[in-house]
Amino acid sequence: MEADTMRAVAPIEIAQAREAPLSAARREAVFETRGLSVSYGKALAVANVDLSIYRNLVTAIIGPSGCGKSTFLRSLNRMNDLIPSAKVDGEVLYHGQNIYGDGVDPVEVRRRIGMVFQKPNPFPKSIYDNVAWGLRVLGMKDDLDGRVERALTQAALWDEVKDRLKKSAFGLSGGQQQRLCLARAIAVEPDVVLLDEPASALDPIATSKIEDLMHELKNEYTLVIVTHNMQQAARVADRTAFFTLERTESGGHGVLVEYDETPKIFTQPGDQRTEGYVTGRFG
Amino acid sequence: MAVDVAHFSLTPSPRTRRRKLVNLLMQALATIAALAAVTVLAVVIISVAQRGASALSWDFFTKTAATFGQSGGGVANALVGSLVIVALATVMAVPVGILVALYVSEFAPPRVADLVRLVLDVLNGLPSIIIGIFVFGLLVIGSGQAAWKGSFALAIIMLPLVARATQEVLALVPSSLREGALALGASRWRTVLGVVLPTSVGGILTGTVLAVARAAGETAPLLFTTSIAANTVTWDPRQPVLSIPYDIFVLSESADPADHARAWALGLVLISFVLVTSLTARLLLVRHRKRLEG
């Protein structure tokens, strides 16, 4: 390993990951993408991705900036529909059903597949109402207080806010707001939670709290996280997918290079490009 | 592994279907509202165009009103009168408006700038009839009506519009431009007059055009300041003159259908003028913005 690579991931660090990553063997594939390509207008953003996400695992998507990681993530819950020029080709099978098929309602898709965004985006409401809003809208109004408390507890936020539930969510710190967004997402009992660089706007302590949470949450949910921080992926993910930018005359688009159990990606990557990235030889 | 397909179903549940129905209903209501607004616009413009077009003629534009009882005649005096009044108002309002905007944007301390901006916004919101009564009390009582007094009232209405538009465009001038000029050793006043203002001309023009469009259509301020006029075409601002909006006002309240026809025709002229100037202003704005931000 080059001495100057600050981003080099030493094998020792992997071995000291919080716990041994779980295997995908005999697990159900919650998602299976087949030839998934996303373009914005004429520009291709992500090309031909075949990837399976397995139940109750944390799957990380890593890669250099601009390689379509977020675009890929957002196509899993049809958030790309909100961008008028976005076009999706290929299939995204959710428990065997193509979420882009006829008769599929994006509203139902998003109810089952929640999302936490890069920048914490709590509603301009009280802490309680932030969590309760989704529950009310979706008709899960029985034992509202109990559901809110459960969600906030699962997000490791309950103790910090239980005495100020009616205060505005904007009074919380960045890290707390992000955990509130997480609580809000899991309150509606999704199947999957997608996290788009959830800690990139947070300080290290808040980041580590979020990472700890993921270890707990994966028992109940399936998690997919996009991160530009390799060490984070190494710490939290059971499986890691490496995307890179493939250059063409018209610019470039993202492609999936390699997808495997996290230790393997970081210590014995099969593809040269993966090795180049994880050892920090390119940005 | 048994997968509970129903649990993960992606087709809408009955509850979701109901929610989507509500969603659709709301979308329909919003669309109807927008449609209603556009329809009213169309109805008004078509009414004016249809009824006004038939009364247009060469006489209409060149003759003054016919004497009582006779048919024919035109509105030449109102056309000329409006031209005089609005032109004079523009001359009064634009320089002052630019100066006020310059003060707020280049010289005023923040608190003072806020105050002046508030004053301008309040002036803008004053009912125009109050401004007419003000000018009446200030200038007309004791000395009689005159076109320029009407212009003064219109200028008060135009002032906030010109000042605000100028302010907005001055704010768009990048500070790097100002700093560059000052760094070269140019003085403040040279920077403002030689660099900042010329860059803002487009926006100032747009603001002026919009203010003119607004002033041309105002009736209330003219009621008290220039309404009792002789039935001749006069270019003298010291005389009270007839104006297009005031003429429409008077004709609309008459019982004579011939008067109504003339009112529609005048309305057509006025609307056409206002629409053309508004569109021009919009195009100017787009072009100017492109140039500044491009």
Added chain:
Amino acid sequence: MSGRVNAVTSTPALPSRRRVGDRFGDVFLHVLTGAAAAAAVTLLIAIGWKIFDIAHPAISKYGLTFITRQGWDAIHNRFGALDLIWGTAVTSFLALLIAAPLSIAIGLYLSELAPRGARTVIASLVELLAAIPSVVLGLWGILVLGPFVGKDLGPWLHRYLGFIPLFDGTPQNAGILVAVLVLTIMIVPITSSICRELFLGVPTELEEGALALGATRWEMVRGVILPYTRTGVGAAVILGFGRAVGEAIAVTQVIGAGYGIHWSLFATGDTLASKLAEQYDSATTKIQTASLVYLAAILLVISLLVNLAAQLIVRRFAHQRTGGS
């Protein structure tokens, strides 16, 4: 200017002359623009002062009872503002009642629903409605809308809703109802443009957060957009109200110059502003003129209060947003 220490190498004589000229120019411009700004502020104060000055004879004669007295009797010189205040209140509030939800709906349509290509076009069309001069709208009101209300809408309302006192009475071609409709047409473009800008200003991430939970677009509007823009929409509505209160010409053309306080929308009436426009050439005695201008003074106070309220709300709202609530 204080960097002259190293001016040994620069040309000596010229700069000092130029600098005096520049200094003078700077001061002159500063004073000139400051004077213009001072003039604007003075103007506003002068307007208030002058109006109350002309109204003074009536103010000293009637005092505040003017506001509670009915009737406008020029023959016996007995004047009161109550009828007109009532007319102003009824027409403006009713117009607001119709215009506010319409404007919010249109604002939502233009910011969320309209097909992208058509958005600016339709928005421009709605704004064009605001550009129609009030006298032309009044002309249309007298000759087109009035007869429609008198012959079609009025009788229809009277037939089906005549049990409500609002729709009691005989429908005519002029009156409060026509005035309310005309005022609505005037308020909607202004208020809906402001609403549209407010709705467009809601951060996308807030909208996405709601949609990602599985909410429908309308639920997102109701739960995020409307609460977020609540204050601004309120200010927009108040501004619209101010516009309605101050409109003289179009209202006087269609309201029929009636007297008294009636419940029926079909009755004729007058507002503070329309009375002023109606009597502009008929005030003969000094007390009549003073009473008329007293009306203007009341209108001015109402208009200033409404306007200031809206402006202050807007400014507080802007602070809240940038200050990071």
